[in-house]
Amino acid sequence: MSDADSKTLPDDDAGSFSVVRSGDEGGARVGVLQTPHGTFETPCFLPVASHGELRNLTFEDAADCGSRLLMVNAWHVFRRAGAEELLKAGGLHGWMGWSHSVMTDSGGYQVYSLRETSRVDDEGVTFLSPEDGKEDQLTPERVIEIQRIIGSDVITVLDECPPYPCSKEAEQAAMERTHLWARRSVTAFQEMPPRYGRRQALWGIVQGGVSEDLRKISVDELSQHPFDGFGIGGLSIGMPPSVMREMTALVCERLPHDKPRHLLGTGLPPAILDGIEDGVDTFDCVLPVRKAERGVAYTSRGPIYYKRHAPRGLADSAIDPDCGCTTCRDYSWEELRRLYRSEKADAARLVAIHNLAFYHQTLHDARLAIRKREFRAYRDSFVEKWDSGEGSAPQQGGGSPAASRTVGGSATPPMMRGMSPVSSSMGGGSPAKATRATPSPDKASKGSAVDESDAKTQKRGPSITGGRGVLHIKVKSNNVIVTFTDEQGQVIGWSTAGRAGFKGARKNSPMAAAFAGREAAQQAIDAGVQRVSVKVKDVQGRSEDVLGAVRDAGIEITSIVNVP
Structure with missing residues (x-):
């Protein structure tokens, strides 16, 4: 059913839902949801436009992604x-x-x-x-x-x-x-x-x-x-x-x-x-759009930090060789890294387009697997690849993007390969996966100077595996101390309420605690942290303010333990 058809649905049909396929394993199912503005298949993903807009993206971008x-x-x-x-x-x-x-x-x-x-x-x-x-x-x-x-x-x-x-x-x-x-x-x-x-x-x-x-x-x-x-x-x-x-x-x-x-x-x-x-x-x-602005791309091999230098031999490759979006088709990892340093909003837009396309492709593949009654095998294969630790260094096998283009506010809105601007197929169409040639040599990284901030990042001692870290929150009677470490206990980011100039009793205020959490979280994100277990020592009840700031920064909290 096309979008035009769905706009004329009778009142009794608009907002209706039906299950069209249930999997043999677990509760996975494919459904069809009808609204006055369209009919689409589920499971599906909703980008978040909290204030009625998508950060760095147009609504046309979002629709073109699926x-x-x-x-x-x-x-x-x-x-x-x-x-x-x-x-x-x-x-x-x-x-x-x-x-x-x-x-x-x-x-x-x-x-x-x-x-x-x-x-x-x-x-x-x-x-x-x-x-x-x-x-x-x-x-x-x-x-x-x-x-x-x-x-x-x-x-x-x-x-x-x-x-x-x-x-x-x-x-x-x-x-x-x-x-x-x-x-x-x-x-x-x-x-x-x-x-x-x-x-x-x-x-x-x-x-x-x-x-x-x-x-x-x-x-x-x-x-x-x-x-x-x-x-x-x-x-x-x-x-x-x-x-x-x-x-x-x-x-x-x-x-x-x-x-x-x-x-x-x-x-x-x-x-x-x-x-x-x-x-x-x-x-x-919010993650697909928010994290793109912070230098993170989600790929079939897990999250990568495109704002950093690519591993040797991959600078000319797409950030995800398995993706068919126009960002992966037209831009290399090195091009996106350089763009992030010079025109951050443009890079964030291109990678947000990729992230949304990747999410929609993942859900499209999930629906297909449910229809074939192969969902559990699909899920296990996806998670194994995601957790393999290859996200920061994708397997070789991706070629160079076909061409680079000038980026600016007037750039033509990218579309998924094989999708028309307004797809009439349910679920936003089925974006095609790109077929790539043998990878080209890493011309960009050979002999190119690593800038000072990247050099510092590469020399940093802590080891972040799978984006995992540990958050330590210590709330004292006169201060809030927030520390991020790797899983071996080496510090990768820290802050205190006192660093922002909060004095006396104000060091224990919600604003001070949130500041400390926000500043330390940004350091942790820069070091590659995606998710943390939390250890809390709190005698003043301020840890929730820190946790709220950390979540708002986009870091996933996997567990919380109170320590003496």
Whole structure:
């Protein structure tokens, strides 16, 4: 069905979901999701445009990569655009200039991320806006009203995400409040008609922390309401991957089979494939775009740091020889590295295009494997290659890009090979993989001077294997100390509240702790850290501010241990 066809879907069909193939192994399945702005297959990935824009990318870039559904933060975009502008534009699609589908996050994550300055009760959440410091409030009814004005295809309800770790009592309180808000959201949704004559789907959010019995209670409660789909919340905030998988599988097994399931905020490809195996249909994350700006490309052999010199013999190769996107077709690793140093935004755009194309290709291949009933073999093969440690030095076998071109704001938007600008096939088409010639000699790296910053990086002693590191947080009565090490204990980045000029009691403030976390995290990212286990010694309760800053920097937290 083409996009044009999907725009004329009857109200009863818009927002509908059907499972067209279930795998023999686990809960993996292929589905078809219909919205007033398109029909596409699941499992699929949603790029995140929190404020109604994609950093360094145009929406045409995103569509050309295969994106057909975006995740937008309702609260952020409503504050930015305002009701008058949204109504004048006919909703968010017209305001953004995006013709495909949109899911909106309720803004409930503000309950979690702004908890130091927020107040939560049964009425809703009251907090200080990070933009202007003014007090704002989100209630279940206001969140529905905002999303009616926005006109998104999929609406999510206001929920409360408890921090991790926390007591079971705190998990239960957040879950019960989420259920109360869900009931009020359904009533508000039924009482407020759509603004633009097209049906919007309403999805509930499952909570319950890491307690099996609470997750079951949450699923059973929400399943009694007329939701069109379900989000699974509170599982991408630092718990070990094994716990996250256990909770995801439990929830998916218990949710209605005929409703779509979305795993909120889960981002690395291996974790997405785990979610697919457990029965998840859609995923969103900031990583593909955010990490491109920080010098990271995701490839079939794991993440690479394109902002650094390529391993010997690979400078003229594409960053991913197996990828058919125009970035890999037209630019070498060395060209992207040099561009990152001179025109960072242009390099970030090109690599974000590659990262999104890689994510969509991975999900396309996953759907194909499910149809063939070979998903588990596909997942195991993908993860083995990803974890092989070859990401920083891809196997030889990739040739030189066909040609380099001048980069600038007016460059022709790249497209995946074999894709038309507006694909009529479900899921955004099936991007073709490039066939490459024998690699050419590394002309760029031979005899070229390594600049001072790269030389320092290469001489650094710590060894980062598979992007793994350790984060040590020590909160004292008069300071916050944040240190990143490799797995052998060698320091790769550190900071303290005192380094930013915080004095006296202010050294223990949320702002000071966040600063220390943010500065140390950037050093760790520059050293190649992607994920960390955490060791915490905290007598003042400031470690959550550090962890929030580290997560916002794009580092995955795999486990948290309190030490004496």
